[in-house]
Amino acid sequence: MYFKIKTEAEEALRKAVDQFDCEFDEEIKLEFPPNPELGDLASTISFQLAKLLRKAPNLIAPEVVEKIELPEIFERVEATGPYVNFFINHDIFAKQLLDSVDEDYGQLAAVDEKIILEHTSANPNGPLHIGHIRNSVIGDSLRRLLTKAGYNVDTQYYVNDMGRQLAMIVYGMEELGLKLEDQPASKIDHKVGELYFKVNQMIKEDESLNDGVDATIRKYEGGPSELDEKFEYAVNSCLEGVKETLKRMNVKHDAFVWEGQFVRTGIVDNLTQELYDIGYARQEEVLYLDLSEFDIPKELVLRRADGTSLYSTRDIAYHIYKSKNCDKIIDIFGSDHKLAARQVELALEILEEIEPNSDKIEVIFYEFITLPEGSMSTRRGVFISVDELMDEAVRRATEEIISRRPDLDKETIDKIAEEIGIGAIRYYIARLSPEKHITFKWDEALSFERGCASIQYAHARACKLLKKAQEEKGIDLADLTVEDTWSLDENEKELVKLIAKFPSLVEDSAKIRRVHPIAQYCQDLASAFNRFYKAEQVIGSDVENARLLLVEKSRITLRNALDLLGVSAPDMM
Incomplete structure (x- = not known):
């Protein structure tokens, strides 16, 4: 849905700019303001127009606002200093959003690009x-x-x-x-x-x-x-x-x-010979690649003195293979x-x-x-294997589940503990950008009060609420529709806006090749859902269908977001 409202805002701004006496052919920039009081979408177009109109941006913004023909999806548009801020009509927006969220929510259109990821x-x-x-x-x-x-x-x-x-x-x-x-x-x-x-x-x-x-x-x-x-x-x-x-x-x-x-197909021999023939490889005690003209002082050894190849040589061959495919x-x-x-x-x-x-x-x-106690080495035998890591995570999760849910049978406990334990490891690692060092700490990774377990618990809460509506009131989730009387409060608005951001977050995160924004999004969405869950009556309220639908779409979005991190979304905890 944010793709849609961004497109509608961009089109409205383009039509407004066309009414100025200037030639403007730049991309119109839109962003999400950090403060909701500044709107749901903000544009810096007045800065882009400043040179063309020879005016200060804060004088241009009100003129742009006057010329905007506001799409129905927006409640109003305002000029705040040099910014043009759009405010969503949340009642209309929520109904359109909830209709658009299906089981595959977040899946974007096919991109004509083949990637080999090692x-x-x-x-x-x-x-x-x-x-x-x-x-x-x-x-x-x-x-x-x-x-x-x-x-x-x-x-x-x-x-x-x-x-x-x-x-x-x-x-x-x-x-x-x-x-x-x-x-x-x-x-x-x-x-x-x-x-x-x-x-x-x-x-x-x-x-x-x-x-x-x-x-x-x-x-x-x-x-x-x-x-x-x-x-x-x-x-x-x-x-x-x-x-x-x-x-x-x-x-x-x-x-x-x-x-x-x-090596066996001769690719390594061919590439080393070619590097030698064109003058970049040098033969002394070993065959090495001279990269000094590229400001790389360290030589890349291609063959040992006994003629055998090295990992680096074979890696060049592998990258040639990947490049061709x-x-x-x-x-x-x-x-x-x-x-x-x-x-x-x-x-x-x-x-x-x-x-x-x-x-x-x-x-x-x-x-x-x-590890807090130091580095790891397979050669020295000082390491924690991933198998041990998973076993310990599941063991700790099992103890926590038994203390919270003594009513559950062993098979159910084992299943949930596996989902929580493995999820905790994956989330703990995925939540930080690759550039940041991690010291693995059990208490942080497996905390049930914050982190992955709290996110999974939000999904389980949603499942429990929906199951209650189905079993006690005979409600068919497929038949849910939004009541015309539904006017969103602040908790509902926050939840709707977060659900709407998911597809654009997928696109943006894929472009920068980073997954930690997805981890943060999971935490934000779970927190927003928990606030809604605690503050709002769902079953038995005057807008029961609308709120149940919001719960269902929150569940789907949270599950799909967790799946991007390889984390299971339990239906009970």
Whole structure:
């Protein structure tokens, strides 16, 4: 609906401006004022006209207002200083809005742009830990947001099957007598992590074992051998557990792309040779890419002294693949990848795979999550896995539900606890912009008085109220209509305005590739609904149908907004 009223306000302003003796062909700017007393929409068009009319903006605004033919959806338009402020006729607006909110509310028209979005892409050497999960939450939430905004999104997980970490695991199984099935963990990716940790410990005690790892890398990268099956077994074992974790976290990937294919098909050899032939790659002890002319002092090593490739080389090949299969590449990387990301982008420019300074590649860098007691390392075995994080979140949610709802059976408690626990983790991470560091704190993430649980509770409240209307009064929600006598009070106006903003928020958030505005919107909408719920009589009121309809549309909007964050909307709590 805000798309509609913005369009109507813009058209009214355009017609008013046409009555001035000037040629005005700029975009008319409209914004939402922070203070409702200043209107529901405000325009700075008087500033845009100031140079053309050679008048002060505060003198132009009243003249614009005089010439406006006000659409029915607005109650009035006023000049406040240099601003032109539109005030919505909320009675008319609310009826039109509630008619427009359907189950798919917020879904925008298709955009003719294919996006490949890469996220998570953790090395297959152990379970996901909370250092990975911010990548997953940002990436998956962005996938949901972009899809809602009409984009065609293909989400990919880049599998590092040729990395040194994996070679250590295979070497440990082949030469050091270690077996995955002998590891004490119950989940397969945790077994992989335990084996990897043990190999690290053994190498620390005997550094000569590094020679065996290097030989394993050379043999695997050199072409088909009996090692292929061992590497595939190790990778698939770890991915089996990782996929299970991601599924529980409501994270979805469309494809898992193995980096080994770019070596085996010759793409890595071809690109390194081309970089050498055109004079950017230099061969000394190692083959490296000289980017000094781009003010990048650090060289990008393309091949080790033994001829094997590095992750960065294979990443260039992967980005060539992505570039050929989409209109836009979006990568989710930790802030420590800024240099590497720039090096890959420059390599693609040198190879003429993308235009110089193009926006074909967008990288969203995020700061890390840490524990209050310090950093995490898979190598040192100091981390909290995402599985442990989820288990603890669900355990705490279970305790809270039992204390609040001792009447519920175990199956119901388990279901709600899972929704609340997983939702708390995703919301806690999504609520902050990627640029902000997060120290994970249990009490904040799992608080039932604020944050995600309070938002989910607002949805459950709406469901309970609607269920009561259906069961006790036999009301069919599909037949609800707005009474002509309904005149909105302030709580209802606030709720209606927030519901109306959702589609434009989807569009704006998708454009800036950020999901934290959606998290804030969920909090604002839930708070507005709770104020309405506490202040207004719904069932039995003179405008019962209108208020029930408002409850139903609030529920749909809140559910759809939470879904963009991968958070479930429970129907009871």
